[in-house]
Amino acid sequence: MMRICATCAVEYAEPLPEVCPICDDERQWVPADGQQWIAVSDLRVAGQELHWSDAEPSRAEITARPGVGIGQTAQLVSTPAGSLLWDPTGYIDDETAERILERGPVLAVAASHPHMFGVQTLWGEALDAPVLVCAADAQWLGRRSERVDLWQDDLHLTAGLSLHRVGGHFAGASVAHWADGADGRGVVLCGDTVFPNPDRRSVGFMRSYPNKIPLSPAAVRHIADRLAELRFDRIVGNFGNAIDSEAPAVVERSARRHIAWVSGEHDHETGIPALGYAP
Numbered sequence: 001m002m003r004i005c006a007t008c009a010v011e012y013a014e015p016l017p018e019v020c021p022i023c024d025d026e027r028q029w030v031p032a033d034g035q036q037w038i039a040v041s042d043l044r045v046a047g048q049e050l051h052w053s054d055a056e057p058s059r060a061e062i063t064a065r066p067g068v069g070i071g072q073t074a075q076l077v078s079t080p081a082g083s084l085l086w087d088p089t090g091y092i093d094d095e096t097a098e099r100i101l102e103r104g105p106v107l108a109v110a111a112s113h114p115h116m117f118g119v120q121t122l123w124g125e126a127l128d129a130p131v132l133v134c135a136a137d138a139q140w141l142g143r144r145s146e147r148v149d150l151w152q153d154d155l156h157l158t159a160g161l162s163l164h165r166v167g168g169h170f171a172g173a174s175v176a177h178w179a180d181g182a183d184g185r186g187v188v189l190c191g192d193t194v195f196p197n198p199d200r201r202s203v204g205f206m207r208s209y210p211n212k213i214p215l216s217p218a219a220v221r222h223i224a225d226r227l228a229e230l231r232f233d234r235i236v237g238n239f240g241n242a243i244d245s246e247a248p249a250v251v252e253r254s255a256r257r258h259i260a261w262v263s264g265e266h267d268h269e270t271g272i273p274a275l276g277y278a279p
Contacts, residue, residue, distance in 0.1 A: 002121075002143055006036040009069020009090020010117045012142035022114050022140055027169070027208035040119060043068065043091055050089065050096045059181060061240070064091045072116050072238040075189050076100060077178050081158035082107035086176050086189050087116040087238045088123045097126040107157050108132045112191020113170040114140035116238060121145045134165050134172030166193050166226045168219050169207060177230045182245075186232030194223065194251060196241040202254045203235070203243065217259040224255035 004011050005020040008028060012020070019035045022028055048068065053061045055075075062074040068090040075086040082105040100106060106129035111117050114137050124131040124147040133141060135150040155163040160179035167173055173193045181187030190196070195204040205220045207213040215223075228248065235247040243250050260266060267273075 003037040003039055004090055004119060006038050007031055007069060008115060010142055011119045011121060026211060026213065028115065029210065040091060040122065048091050050091065050093055052096065052099065056181065062089060062096060064089045070115055073240055075236065077161065078103045079158055079161055084157060084161060084176060085109045085123060085127065087111050087191055088118040088120045090118040092119055092122050092126060100127060110163060112175065112193055112238065113137060113173045116191055121147060132163065134174050136165065137170055137172030164226065166223050168205060168215050168223045169193055177232065179231065182234040185234065188227065188230060188232045188235045190235050191238050196235060196237045196243045200243060201250060203251055205258050214262055217263055220255050220258050224251055227251050
């Protein structure tokens with residue numbers, strides 16, 4: 001038996017912990033009324049659905065309606081050799097699994113970081129696919145399975161499709177690189193490793209997005225440099241957010257802006273005397 005955390009929709013095997021460790025962390029939260037666990041079957045009875053949208057040729061977006069847990073949008077990238085299901089939802093149904101398999105075999109189910117684990121093992125079972133977890137984040141697994149394979153810094157799935165550990169938000173925070181996406185210009189599926197902002201001209205870098213904990217200048221510089229190693233034009237987040245073109249320049253410009261602000265270069269714009277800060 002397994003249950004999912006009602007707040008983050010990550011799957012856990014029984015016996016369940018008293019509190020979801022992923023939510024009981026400075027990057028997330030436990031609701032004021034306490035921990036709640038739910039079964040996927042209960043969601044199904046209540047009428048939970050998955051919505052499918054073709055975002056571009058060979059890339060589909062899958063969302064739970066109404067939202068489940070954090071409510072991420074899963075990305076399905078299909079190649080001649082097979083598909084990748086990225087940032088799987090916290091709910092699964094037979095219809096969507098069958099529709100995915102109509103596109104061919106599934107190479108892997110993988111998440112950008114633990115907040116996005118969802119019901120990854122259920123997806124792996126339904127799609128007869130391995131569940132890839134970055135080794136740096138293995139401690140956050142709530143459900144172990146023979147389907148789970150740990151990987152390290154870079155993983156080649158097939159021609160033009162690979163995973164890369166970037167770090168920052170979590171130690172194992174990762175991106176998927178799809179070289180043939182955006183009409184051959186390349187797509188990065190970034191999860192929360194960086195966050196395409198509502199202005200569509202910048203991205204954010206945070207340890208915690210809901211609790212507003214920033215990353216250090218060194219961490220942001222590392223993330224930007226890692227992404228600069230990849231060839232891409234579009235970057236796609238996990239909540240329907242994206243930078244559709246010239247994304248490498250956006251990442252670099254945003255990194256420099258973040259570093260300047262957290263380093264105090266703009267303190268004169270805040271109305272606070274630039275006295276410096278020594279921890």
